[in-house]
Amino acid sequence: MSRYDTNLASEFYVLSLLHRLGAEPSLTLANKKAVDIYVASPNDEFVTIDVKGIAGKFDWPASNVRETSRSNHFYVLVSFDGAIEDPTMLPSVWVIPSTEISHFIKKYKTRTNISRSLVRNEGGIYMNAWSLIIDNR
Numbered sequence: 001m002s003r004y005d006t007n008l009a010s011e012f013y014v015l016s017l018l019h020r021l022g023a024e025p026s027l028t029l030a031n032k033k034a035v036d037i038y039v040a041s042p043n044d045e046f047v048t049i050d051v052k053g054i055a056g057k058f059d060w061p062a063s064n065v066r067e068t069s070r071s072n073h074f075y076v077l078v079s080f081d082g083a084i085e086d087p088t089m090l091p092s093v094w095v096i097p098s099t100e101i102s103h104f105i106k107k108y109k110t111r112t113n114i115s116r117s118l119v120r121n122e123g124g125i126y127m128n129a130w131s132l133i134i135d136n137r
Contacts, residue, residue, distance in 0.1 A: 006053045006054065006055045006080070006084060007051070007053050009053065009080075009084065010051050010052070010053025010076075010078035010080075010091070011027060011036050011037065011051045011053070012027075013053075013078060013091060013093075014036075014037060014049065014051050014076050014078065014093075015027050015037060017093075017130065018037070018039060018130075018133070018134075021130055021134050022134070023039050023040075023133070023134060024039065024040040025037050025038065025039045025040075025049075026038045026039075026040070034050055034064060035048045035049070035050060035073075036049055036050055036051040037049040037051065039133060045072060046072065047072045047073075047074065047133055048070075048072060048073045048074070049073075049074050049075075049076050049133070050064075050065070050073070050074070050075050050076070050098075051075075051076045051078060052065075052075060052076070052077050052078065052114065053077075053078040053079075053080070053091075054078070054079050054080065054116075055080050055082070055084040056080075056081075056082045057079070057081055057082050057116065058116060059106070059113035059114060059115055059116045060077055060079075060113060060114040060116070061111070061112075061113060062105055062112045062113050062114045063111065063112050065101060065105060065112070065114065066098070067098060067099065067100075067101050067102040067105075068098040068099065069099060070098055070099070071097065071099065073097075073098040074095055074096065074097055074098060074132065074133055075095075075096045075097075075098060075101050075114075076093060076094070076095050076096075077093065077094040077096065077114060077119060078091050078092075078093050079091055079092045079093075079116070092127070093127070093128055094119055094123050094126040094127050094128075094129070095126055095128070095129040095130060095132050095133060096119075096123065096126045096129075097132060100126075101114070103118070103122070104118045104119050104122075104123060106118075
């Protein structure tokens with residue numbers, strides 16, 4: 001499975017869950033973008049989401065991840081935990097506000113990642129925290 005397929009699977013998974021929770025999400029389709037999903041709100045504001053998906057038990061590539069002061073932008077981290085080809089497996093998901101993402105970023109000489117170990121060990125409050133998005137709209 002290609003990286004692009006993993007990203008699409010992740011984006012559609014998040015889109016599906018948001019629909020199930022009663023939100024009105026829209027998927028943006030392009031190869032290089034900072035916003036993958038817009039969620040409409042009753043007051044004509046938008047919640048924006050950048051989905052990061054990984055097939056294995058690895059860090060999320062994060063070269064385009066930026067902490068912002070915007071309270072309506074989120075990073076949704078999806079991990080298929082090495083079982084992306086198993087349709088009965090549910091991925092692990094963390095919903096992290098962009099104002100908090102810098103805590104989980106690790107910078108190396110040639111790359112920037114969101115640390116899987118930091119997210120798993122210190123990001124428990126963000127696991128399946130869909131209410132952060134649903135209550136924000």
